Amino acid sequence: MKEILPNEVNSLLKGNSPVHIIDVREADEVKTGKIPNAVNIPLGLVEFRMQDLDKSKEYIMVCRSGGRSSRAAQLLEDHGYTVLNMIGGMNEWEGPTEKF
Template structure:
């Protein structure tokens, strides 16, 4: 499984590099703020909504601390998706939120 850091994700956003972020936290967690442009798909719904994703696109998975996004990454990888887990999650995020 590939990994990235919150600082690397923030740098990509600042440099306007293409990045597809999926936030797998629960609804109440996302209400506190998410990375701008991130798509919210709670981990419990990911298996049922993965058909909405494109296997030719790479996705960066985000959660609160990195554990659930790691599980989400493993799930998607096992179905042929390209994913990167953001270690440290939103607890380590220092960038802006929406």
């Protein structure tokens, strides 16, 4: 599984290309703040929502510390999706966040 550092994700967000981020934390965790434009799909729902994802896009998986996103990334990768796991998760994120 490929991995990406939080500062690399932040750099991608500043670029002109679209970045597809999936936050696999639970909804109450995401309320504390998420990466702008990240889509929240809790880990337990990833296998049921994967048909909504586009296999031609690359997805960056995020959670609190990197464990759950690693499991989600492996699941998606096993089903033919292109994914990166953000090492350290939101614990290591120093970029902007949005609350909803």
